[in-house]
Amino acid sequence: MSATPDTVTTPTFQLDGEEIPFQPGQTIIQAALAAGKYIPHLCFHPEFKPHGSCKLCLVKISGRPAASCTTVAQAGLSVESEIPEVQDKRRTLVQMLLVEGNHFCPSCEKSGNCMLQALGYELGVMSPHFPQIFPVRPVDASHKEILLDFNRCILCELCVRASNEVDQKNVFALAGRGISKHLIVNSESGRLADTNFSATDKAAQVCPVGVILPKRVGFAIPIGKRKFDLKPISDPGASAGCAEHAEGGA
Amino acid sequence: MDRKLKVATTSLAGCFGCHMSFLDIDERLLDLIQLIEFDRSPLTDIKHCGPCDLGIIEGGVCNAENVHVLREFRRNCKILIALGACAINGGLPAQRNQLDLRDILEEVYQTEPGLTHGGIPNDPELPLPLNKVHPIHEVVKIDYFLPGCPPPADAIWKFLTDLLAGRTPHLGHGLLHYD
Numbered sequence: 312m313s314a315t316p317d318t319v320t321t322p323t324f325q326l327d328g329e330e331i332p333f334q335p336g337q338t339i340i341q342a343a344l345a346a347g348k349y350i351p352h353l354c355f356h357p358e359f360k361p362h363g364s365c366k367l368c369l370v371k372i373s374g375r376p377a378a379s380c381t382t383v384a385q386a387g388l389s390v391e392s393e394i395p396e397v398q399d400k401r402r403t404l405v406q407m408l409l410v411e412g413n414h415f416c417p418s419c420e421k422s423g424n425c426m427l428q429a430l431g432y433e434l435g436v437m438s439p440h441f442p443q444i445f446p447v448r449p450v451d452a453s454h455k456e457i458l459l460d461f462n463r464c465i466l467c468e469l470c471v472r473a474s475n476e477v478d479q480k481n482v483f484a485l486a487g488r489g490i491s492k493h494l495i496v497n498s499e500s501g502r503l504a505d506t507n508f509s510a511t512d513k514a515a516q517v518c519p520v521g522v523i524l525p526k527r528v529g530f531a532i533p534i535g536k537r538k539f540d541l542k543p544i545s546d547p548g549a550s551a552g553c554a555e556h557a558e559g560g561a
Numbered sequence: 562m563d564r565k566l567k568v569a570t571t572s573l574a575g576c577f578g579c580h581m582s583f584l585d586i587d588e589r590l591l592d593l594i595q596l597i598e599f600d601r602s603p604l605t606d607i608k609h610c611g612p613c614d615l616g617i618i619e620g621g622v623c624n625a626e627n628v629h630v631l632r633e634f635r636r637n638c639k640i641l642i643a644l645g646a647c648a649i650n651g652g653l654p655a656q657r658n659q660l661d662l663r664d665i666l667e668e669v670y671q672t673e674p675g676l677t678h679g680g681i682p683n684d685p686e687l688p689l690p691l692n693k694v695h696p697i698h699e700v701v702k703i704d705y706f707l708p709g710c711p712p713p714a715d716a717i718w719k720f721l722t723d724l725l726a727g728r729t730p731h732l733g734h735g736l737l738h739y740d
């Protein structure tokens with residue numbers, strides 16, 4: 312079968328019954344978002360290599376579960392995303408993330424701009440379901456421009472990746488294992504002030520939740536008027552081209 | 562509906578904000594009162610809960626009395642609703658959970674300059690504080706959860722009217738808020 316250039320058609324796969332075109336090499340979530348179809352995600356960011364850790368982007372491909380941010384699209388695949396079985400699992404993942412940290416949204420500067428919270432709204436998460444762990448995680452307010460509130464970290468490593476790959480500063484890392492895994496700052500004192508971190512770093516812009524917060528601007532836009540207060544995270548206006556990542560900060 | 566549904570409400574470790582938001586349904590209270598009557602509630606001053614169709618709980622559990630009240634509600638109410646952030650995940654009162662209870666009491670009542678140094682209160686009338694503040698679903702089974710700090714009046718109205726009409730309550734974007 313030799314195709315001449317004008318008979319070559321863009322390959323497609325099916326997402327919830329809809330044909331999604333893709334470029335060879337694109338992952339399922341990349342092709343879906345480019346086609347204006349939202350698939351939930353937290354650790355995926357269009358500017359970074361897939362991480363595959365949060366599993367919010369779970370889909371079923373020909374009946375088998377897979378992370379759509381790490382699975383390369385292939386012609387003819389049948390992908391299911393918005394089916395009750397998958398949505399239920401995503402809901403459980405959000406609940407587990409909520410009880411693992413200390414997520415007191417009313418006092419969080421990120422509220423309304425937070426991807427975890429917006430996914431809770433999107434999936435209709437009404438309760439934490441699980442017992443709260445209430446971990447003890449002191450904040451780091453040492454830096455002049457940035458507050459670190461570790462209580463809300465979901466370990467997506469976007470700041471780690473951004474600081475390494477873009478800023479070339481290697482300010483953040485994950486330490487520990489299993490339930491005691493946590494974000495650390497790479498300085499001898501462990502304090503952010505003792506690194507060369509700056510508020511203009513890429514790593515200061517990518518946190519999907521309320522950990523890395525610019526100081527003194529937190530409530531410039533009042534609660535109730537923020538991005539996901541106005542539009543659900545699945546809205547093409549909020550997610551096409553991943554606008555939810557574009558603005559960063561609080 | 563041949564008889565009015567009996568509804569009880571209470572505030573445990575909360576700030577009464579959820580009750581205030583409930584009252585913010587304003588004139589719709591007049592429609593609601595056609596369908597329900599209040600049993601134990603800060604709105605009636607009835608001290609103990611009788612058999613009820615619906616119990617609405619604001620606030621988490623921060624002391625021994627909260628546990629008793631919550632259990633009284635569970636024994637008497639067919640359906641229990643957790644109303645607001647504190648009932649659902651501990652909310653503001655649970656912000657003390659990262660601290661040691663004894664340290665908090667000593668700082669507030671003994672060592673903090675400028676505060677009266679009368680010692681840590683130990684009147685037997687006072688309910689004993691728990692080491693940690695807990696969401697109510699960690700103590701009794703909860704049937705429905707209505708998030709928000711407080712949940713907006715429109716969300717409370719939608720939730721209750723869905724429930725009274727026999728539908729599964731559904732809030733959707735704009736009414737479901739955690740803040």
Ligand code: SF4
Nearest residue numbers: 414416419422425521
């Ligand atoms: S990070 Fe998000 S979910 Fe967590 S407290 Fe802040 S707004 Fe709420």
Ligand code: SF4
Nearest residue numbers: 464465467468470518
């Ligand atoms: S601080 Fe934010 S970006 Fe960094 S790992 Fe935690 S959640 Fe991810």
Ligand code: FES
Nearest residue numbers: 363365366368380
């Ligand atoms: S977005 Fe795919 S695993 Fe996190």
